[in-house]
Amino acid sequence: MAKEREISDLSPWEDAQKMIAKAGREGVNLVWDRLKDQTPHCTFCEQGLTCSKCVMGPCRINPKGPKKMLGVCGADADLTVARNFGRFVAAGAAAHSDHGRDLLETLAAIGEGKTTDYGIRDEAKLERICKELGIDVEGLSVQERAKALANLFFEDYGCRSHNVAFSSRAPQKRKDLWERFGCTPRGIDRDCVEMLHRTHMGVDCDPVSICLHAGRVALGDGWGGSMIATEVSDIIFGTPKPVKSTVNLGVLREDQVNILVHGHSPIVSEMILAATREPAILAKAKEAGATGINIAGLCCTGNELLMRQGVPMAGNHLMTELAIVTGAVEMVIVDYQCIMPSLVNVAGCYHTKFVSTSDKAKFPGGIHMEFNYNNAREKAREAVLMAIEAYSLRDPDKVEIPSKPMSITSGFSNEAILGALGGTPEPLIQALQAGKVRGVVGIVGCNNPKLKHDHVHVNLAQELIKRDILVLATGCATVAMGKAGLLEPEASSRAGAGLAEICQALGIPPVLHVGSCVDNSRILHICAVLANYAGLDISDLPVAASAPEWYSEKAAAIGLYAVASGIYTHLGLPPHILGSSMITTLALKGLDDVFGACFAVEPGPLQAAELIDERIKAKRVALGWPA
Ligand code: XCC
Ligand code: SF4
Secondary structure (H helix, E strand, C coil): CCCCCCHHHHCCCHHHHHHHHHHHHHCCCCHHHHHHHHCCCCHHHHCCCEECCCCCCCEECCCCCCCCCCCCCCCCHHHHHHHHHHHHHHHHHHHHHHHHHHHHHHHHHHHCCCCCCCCCCCHHHHHHHHHHCCCCCCCCCHHHHHHHHHHHHHHHHCCCCCCCHHHHHCCHHHHHHHHHCCCCCCCHHHHHHHHHHHCCCCCCCCHHHHHHHHHHHHHHHHHHHHHHHHHHHHHHHCCCCCEEEEECHHHCCCCCEEEEEECCCHHHHHHHHHHHCCHHHHHHHHHCCCCCEEEEEEHHHHHHHHHHHCCCEEECHHHHHHHHHCCCCCEEEECCCCCCCHHHHHHHCCCCEEEECECCECCCCCEECCCCCCCHHHHHHHHHHHHHHHHCCCCHHHCCCCCCCEEEEECCCHHHHHHHCCCCCHHHHHHHHHCCCCEEEEECCCCCCCCCCCHHHHHHHHHHHHCCEEEEEECCHHHHHHHCCCCCHHHHHHCCHHHHHHHHHHCCCCEEEEECCCCHHHHHHHHHHHHHHHCCCHHHCCEEEEECCCCCHHHHHHHHHHHHCCCEEEECCCCCCCCCHHHHHHHHHHHHHHHCCCEEECCCHHHHHHHHHHHHHHHHHHCCCCC
C-alpha cells in the first residue's frame, strides 16, 4: 500500500486499517493504490474544462489564454463547464430514477398479477398514497390500487406536460418559484433527455440556462424518481420502524456462510434474505458445516435491508473491497451503482463468488444471474446454494475478521419520526422555535479516497449535535455514524443540553438513520411537512444538508435538488466546475437569489460546522426565534 500515506491517514477505523494492511501483505490492489497511480489528475478535467462531445474535438479550454480559449466549435470555459455539469447531474438523476422505475415495474407486476414473488407489505401506505395523489380507492382491491398507483407514476416518467405527482408535496411558495425560473420538474425521463439534447454541440449555449435546467432535472430526481423509489419500496417491502442492528466488518461470522448484498435496489437483496430463511436452505448450510447463513449489507441496498429488516451493515463505499479481503465472504451479490469494477478482481483473490443480477449492470469475470419479478425467488435460492457450496472452499489461513460490531438503531422513516412525536410535527416545531433543537441537518452521501475515510462525516456530525442540531443520516454516511456510536440513544450524552433533552424524552439518538440515498427524498418530504405546517417555505427553515465525502454523479443530483428545494448544502469537495468563475459564483452565491439556498465547499469538518451553524442562525433570527 501507498507509503506516502500511512494507513492511519487513510481510515480511522480498526477494521479498515487491519484489512488495508492485510491487502498489502496479500498483494491485493485497492482503491487507494489506484488513486495514487492517477495522481496528479489532469487539471483541465479537474476544472471541468475538457470537452469530448464531438469529433471536431476533443478540446481543452484554457480560459486564461492566449491560446485555446475556445473549443473548435467556439465554446468557452463557462459553456464547457456548464455542459459538463449538466450531464453530470443528469446521469445522477437518471441512476436514481431508473432504480425507481424498477420498483415501479415490480409494483405494476403485483397490480397485474404477474408476480407471486413480490407482494404488498404495507397496504395502509398504499391506500394513503393513492388518496394523497387523487386516486379514488373506493371499491378497488389491493391489487387494483397497486396497478392504479403504478400507472400514475409511470406518467411521471414519460413525456407529458403535467408536473411530477409528488411535487404537490412542496410548499406553494416553492412551487411558484420553480415555475418562475422554469424549474418545475415535468417528466423525469423527459428532463434527463432534454439535458442530453441541450448539451449537444450547438443547442443551449447559455451556461445559466443549462444550470437552471440542471436544477429541473435534479428536482425530477428528488421529488420524482427518488421519492417514487422510496415510497414504492415502503409499499412493497414495508415502511421502516425503529430497529436494532450492528455495523462494521465484525458483523461477518467465522462459523457461518457470509453473503454480502451490494448495490441499491431492495428487489434483489430482499429476496436473498428471504431465501436464507427457508428451512431447506438452512439445512444445506448446516450440512456444509456452517452454523447458519449470515447476510450483511454494503452501501445502499445494505441501508434498505437495515432500515426494514435490521440486517447488519458490513461497511460503506471504501469498505467494499476490504470486506472481501477478510477472506470470510462466500458471495458478494450486486444489483447496480457504486459497485467498483475492481471487486471482481478482489473476489478473485479469495474463494468469493461475485454475482451480478441486473441486465443493466454486468461485470466481466463475475457470474451473471438475471433476476426479474418472475424468477427472483428461484434465482435467490440458486445464488444462496452457490454461496453455501463456496463455504467449503474457504481457506481458514486467509480468514481475518477484525473488530467487534458496534450496535446501532435504524429505521427512522418519516412515519416513525412523526409517530414518535405523537402523529404531528407540532412538538418538533415547538422544539425548534424554543431553540432546544436549533436546526436539522441531513448528512448524506459517499466516501472518497481523496479524503480520510469517514473523518468529515463523523466530526461534522459530532460538532453539529454539540450545537443542538439534529442530524439525519443516509447513504454511506450512515455507516460512519454507526461506527462512531452516534446512532444509539446513549449518544445523546454527546449532544448539547437542548437536543439531549429532546432525544432522551423520545428515546432516540441525536443522529437518526433515515435510509439509503434515494431516501434523501424522506428528508425533502419532512422538510415540506414542517414548512407546510408552519406556513413557511423550505428555505425559511433552519435546515441544511451536507455531502462531506461525496464522489458520485448521484450525489451531485442530490445536492442540487436540495439547493433547488431551498436547502443550503455543504460539499466536502467541489464538483468539476472551478474552471468557470461564472458557474462557481452561481453555485456559491447566485443560487441564493434564485432558490434561497446555495452551495458551500469546505473540506474541514469544524469549519463546515461553523458555516452550517451560521446559516441556521440567520434563518432562526429571520423567523424571530432565538439564535
Ligand atoms: Fe454510492 Fe448509495 Fe455514495 Fe454510497 S452514498 S457511495 S452514491 S452507495 Ni449514495
Ligand atoms: Fe470541442 Fe465544441 Fe466539439 Fe466540445 S463540442 S469537443 S468544445 S468542438
